[in-house]
Structures are given as structure tokens and as C-alpha cells.
Amino acid sequence: MRTIRSRLLAIGAMLALAVWQLIPTNVTQRVRDATTGRMKDTTIRRVPINLGLDLQGGIHLALEVDPSKGPVPDCADAIQRAEKVVRTRIDEFGTSEPVVQIQGRCRLIVELAGEKDPARAKSIIQRTAFLEFRITDMKNLFRDALPGIDKALERAGVRASGQGAPAASVTQLFGTDTGKAKGKAPKTPKGKAAAKDTTDLNAPGPLSSLLFQGQVPGEYLVPEEQVPVAESLLARPDVQRLMPRGIALEWGTEVLSRAGRSYRTLYAVEDKPIITGEYLQDAKATREQLTNQSVVNFWLSRRGGRIFERETGRHVSDYMAIILDGRVQGQPPIIKSQIGQRGLIELGAKPLQDAQDLALVLKAGALPAPLTIIEERTIGPSLGQDSIRDGIRAGIVGVALVVLIMVTYYRLSGVLSVAALALYVVFTLAGLAGFGFTLTLPGLAGLVLSVGIAVDANVLIFERIREELQHGKLVRTAVDEGFLHAMSAIVDSNVSTALTAFILYLVGTGPVQGFAITLIIGIAASMITAIFVVRTFYMIWLDRRPDMATLSV
């Protein structure tokens, strides 16, 4: 009895763990807003199983450095730069979780699930990197302009309420300020009185309430969740008009964590660069032995050196933002003295990795690596949905047939194995979700196929039990012997299938790897259910009816 209880507990625990993995969770997705064309965050609820591109539609690109546009001395180095560049552009893709990774040494893989416009995606990826150094807003011109922008927004915010995303965000902000405005804003969409009301509130303005002053002049921190709101506010033409002359805003790449909240950096910088990447020649990260500091050395061309010398001479003690493709990289360093052809950026106690990243950014601007697409797969979302529908339909029919065969042939024992099969499906899906593997179309086929193979272990056991019964053994002995004797065959056969699946995983690409993974997880799950779970069912059954003379098998 105690073994039955502990077995049931173990099964219950496994089931609970599996179900817990499959509970729909809130997933934040960045999607393109249909009306404004900007990216925004939305939260959706879904079962946390990753679907491959072949099931949800999307673009898979494999890129290499284009050798036809000049010799590539070190492709691994060039592809690292390219990866850095593509990463900085990640927000431009119309997709939630873009995959950008280096495969092997010299190949870049970009996967954009749900992206519908391959031409646009390709142009974003293949665009040449643009690096520039710009002085930050040392005179705080932007901060001084903020009250005016706030006022304009407040005036416009109410007038524009009910007119799409930006206005709605403003209303929401008022809502967080006072209960009074919260109640009023939706009721009076066009009322001039309401506009006056909000101006009179004298609360922090719609934009300035989102910004926190950073450590460097011109640096602001925006709470991560407010970034889309801030973006949409800053994009408004009336805000653009009020921006101080000669100042532009650029987002940073860094996400800072302060007191449990994460912030994105926003920089007010001069709109003209003091120098651009074309004058840069090389950059290198090192760790100074004496001071134990990470530093990045960079070299400019002769002409670049002259320009840089002049500009840095004018801007000693100013902060210089390093901007790659419109994204400020890291925190802007201060210009300590006039710099010529050779410069040095000190990163202090920061790890060498940071310095290497920065060197990569500088090199990306200096030595653009033109990429060529060597493989492209685009799957339309409708095709993916069709595949899922067909796959599920085939799965249901296939599993129904297996259930039919098992129940008619093995009767009550067949029912036990079908119950175990249900657990098997849950375990396999939970395995995919829990380990974060991706379900692909061949994976779906593997899942269906493995249901057919999964019952093999039960067939082996049941046949053995039948044989033992035929030899005149008692029911209880026959069950014990049946499980015992079927064991070696089950282990052997499953191991051999798992081994081939593992090889397939090693050499395969995306969809095929999905197949291999599903097969391997399926084999593991089927071993657990067919042997352990069915055995437990038998134990309970025999425990209830100890005097059972015949077995329904």
C-alpha cells in the first residue's frame, strides 16, 4: 500500500509539474501598431510553447560577409561586428522576439517570427552601419524646453482624446495623477472646459513625469514600461516643433536597473556629429595591468585625426555620445583633453566584456561588413496556421486509431495504457515548454508518430503478461513477470531510437532539430508512462481485487 501511495504521489507531482509548465502565461510581445506604424508592447496570454517559424510564419535568414565587395581577412571578426549592428536595429523589426545569433564561425542567423515584409527586414539587416560621435546637451536646452512641451501636450492631449494610442496614453497619465481628471477625461472627449481643468492641475507634465535626470548632462532615464508612451509622445509633430534648436533625442541601448525597476536611457544630444565612423580605422579593447581598468583604444585616419583634434579641443569637459545607427552605445564618456589621431576611452572598473562590446561598436562603424544572404525562408502566417490545423487533425485521428486498437485488443489493460498515453502527451508538451524547445512542423509529426511508438512498450508488456498467464501463472505473478521480462527489450529499443534522434539533432537544422527533440522527449515520456504509470495502475487494480483470477488483458 505504501509503495502505491508513494508512486501515486510521484505521478501526481510529475503531472502537477507538467501542468504548471503548460499554464498559459502572460507574454509581452512587441508588435507594430497598425495605425501609427510604431512598435508597442502588448500583453497576450498563451500556452508557453515556442512555435517554430514554419508554424507561426516568419522569416529565417542566414547571412555571411559578402566576399564580392572586397576581401574578408577575418570573417569571424566581421560577423561579430555585423551581429552587433543587427542587434542595435532589433527594435525596427516588426516582431516580438527576434533571434540574432552567430552560427559556427562566420554565419549570422536572423529569425523574425511573424514578420510579413521580407524585403523590409532584409533592407534593415543589410543597411550599412553608421557610427557617429555627438556632444550631449551640455546646456540642458532640452530640460529647459520641457515645461513648454508639457503645456503643449496637456492642451493637445485632451483635445485629441479618443483618437488612437497617443491620446489614450495621455489620458491614462492624467488618470494616475488625480482621480478628478481620470473621471473627466473620457466623459468629455472634446470639451474645452476639461482642457482648462487639466492645465490648472499644475501636476508634473505628461512628458516630464516620464523622465528622470541621469548622471550625465543630457541623460534621462525612462521607466521601461513607459518607453512606448514616451516614444509616441516624442514622435508627435507638436512636440517635434518645440524641440530646442540643434538638439536631437536618441535612445540608448542600455537598460539600467535602479531600486528594482528597469529604465531605458534617453539622451539629448547635438544633432550634428563631431566625427563619423568613416574616419575611424580600428579599435581595440584591453585591460590596463597597472590600474586594472578596462579601456578601448581607437585610431582615426590622418584626416579624421585633424577634425577630431579641432572638435575635441572645443569640447574639453563635454560628454561625447557614441551613436551607432541612432542608438547611443553605453554611457557617454567625458572628453578629458584634446584628442588627435589616437584616442582612449576609459571604462573604469567595468568588465573587459563591456570594453570589447564598445570596441566592436567602433569597429562596426569603421569597417562596415556588407552581408550577403545565403539562405532565406519565408513562411506566410496563413500557411503556418494551415500546417498547425492539419497537423492537429492528423494527430487526433492517429491517436484515436491507436486508442481504438489498444482498447479493443487489450480491453481494460488497453484502457490503462490509454490513460497513460494521455499523461504521455501532457508530459511531452510540458517537456517542450519547460526546456524551451521549439515545436516545428516536423516536430508535430514526430509527436504524432511517437504516440504510435509510445504504446509499443505497453504492447510488449501486455503480450508478456498474456504469455505468462498462458503458462498458468497467477495474475499477480504474471503481471510482475510480464513487466520484468519486457524491460530489457523496452530499454534496448528506446535507447536505439533515442540515439538516432540525437544524431539527427546534432546535424539537423531548425525544423529537423524540432523533430529530433520531440522524438527524444517523447521517448523519455513514454518510458515513464508505459512502465511506471501503467505499473502503478496495475498495482492499484490488483490491490483492490487481490483474488482476481483472470486479467482483462
Place this chain on the structure above:
Amino acid sequence: MIRLFANANYDFIKWRRWAYGLTAAIIIPGFALFLVRGLNYSIEFTGGTLIQVQTAEPVGPERIRGALDAAGIRDAEIQQFGAVNEYVIRARLGRADAAVEGSTETTAAAVDSALARSLGPAPEHYKILRTEAVGPKVGRELQGKAFLAILFSFIVTLVYLAVRFEWRFGLAAVLATFHDILTTIAFIRYLDLEVSLVVVGAVLTMVGYSLNDTIIIFDRVRENLRKFRRQNLYEILNLSINETLPRSVLTHGTTMATTIALVLLAGEVLRPFALVMTFAIFTGTFSSIYIAAPLLMYIEKRWPGEDARGARALRPAGSVPLTPPPSPGGGGGSEVRSKAAV
């Protein structure tokens, strides 16, 4: 209670020559065809462009051919794919353009504009459902990888078998599996199925499945060799096959049920995979009974094991002289199995 082939007592081994003939009749013409025409490799392997389009009305492949011809895209293959208004256009890379990376991508764009000119503008008149453009380099790499995969799976299963069984059993199992690969290639050639990486995956899965099937019969052979000291190998093989026959039929049935459901319902993309898998299950079961078991007998005859029962295998059962009690160790294949608690 339904019992299929319970207490069956068929003389499977007797039919081995017929089985050889049957499988030779499948393999030899298939291979002749394979040598002459090769296999229909997918663009993953050859490099090239594949475009799946859905037209608003079923225009027929000729219309699409015309559209492509007008745009100067000559050597593309056009195939109706599943539904009447869906087509797949394939342009494999020739030798001439194999040197140029990136040319596959321009082909996709050229096909798109050719269709737009002939059928009318995109979303209303036709829709591109899927594009694959594979450069020659990726194709070559994949060929190498697929070859390696098959090679590795052989080596790994061989090592596994060597550990679990005596080498005679292992050799018979591997040869039977090799036979399955040959028949499957012949099958792929007969139906002119497209060989994609997923189909290679099916072949590898088949290797696992077929080996699995053989192992289960051999496992029983090993057990019966220990149990029945007086029978010769011929009888033991037959006995073991008959004893495991219900299992073979049942598992065959359940697995086949799922693969046939995949063939019929899972859509055009998976169909080659599902067809190969269905055939693989058939050939895997067949070879375990008719190829692996007789092979084991021949191997035992050629290189007899310790108690040399294989040597007497081909003699009629009745004339077997009484054997002295065998040494406790028995044949190499009969080590004590671990009685793992279930």
C-alpha cells in the same frame, strides 16, 4: 479476448529465399533507376529557389509557366501542390550560377514580379505563401551533414549493439537495417519523392525503428537460446519470431495508424516524410523477420558461437542428435540480464 497470431507456429525461416527474391525485386530495379536518374533532391540540398503561391482562381500550371517564360525564367519546375489553386515553383541552381551567392534571392523577386505582371497585383490575385532561397554553399554543407548523419547513426548503433549483444547479433541487425535503407531509397525513387532534410530525418528514424524491431526479436532469441538447450538455431529463430509476432503486428498497427493519418491529413509539406515513414515501418518489420533472423543463422553457421548451435541450424530439426549439456556460460549472447525493478 481478441488474440492475433496467438501460439502461431509459422515456419518463417523456410520462406527466406522467397523473401530475398521479393526484396531483390524491389531493390534492384529501384537502384537501377536511382543510378540512371538520381534522386529528386530538394532545394535545401541543391541550392535554388522554391516559391509556393496561392492564386485567387485555379489558373493551372500552364498559365504560371507562361508567366515565367515571359519573364525569361526558363528552367523552373511548376507543380500543383495540395489544393487546386496552390502551386510550387522550383528553380534549382544550375552549374553555371552555382558560383554566385545571392542569385537565388533575386530569382524569388523575379518570380514575384513575373506573377504580378501576368496574374494581376499581389494580395488580390495571388499570394506568396512560402519562399525558400538557398545558396549553393548551404546546399553543399547540408549534403555533407546528411551523409554524416547517416554514417554516425550507423556507427553509434553499431557500438550500442556491440555493447548489448554479441557481435553476431549486431552484424545481422546492422545488415538488416542496411537492407531497409536500400529498400527505402528504392521506394523514394519509385514514387519520385522529394528528398528534403526532413525525409533524411524519416530515414534515420526508420533506422532506429527497424533496429528496435530487430532487437526485440533478438532479445527473445537470446532468451530462448538459454531456455531451450536442445533446439537448434533454426527452431529457436522461428519460435522467437512466432512468440513476438502479436507484438510485431500490434506495434506495427499502432505506428502505421499514426503515419497513415499523417499521410492523409497532415498536409502536402509533410507528405513525403509521412510516406517514407509508413514504408519504413513496413520494411523495418519485414526485415527483422525475414532478413535479420536468417542472416543471424548464416553468420552463426559461418562463424559458429561457443555452443555451435548455428552450425546445425540448416539441418532438419528431427535429425538433431542429443547434445551434451552446454557449458554454463552458454553462447556469447546469453549474459545474465539485469533484473531491474520496474
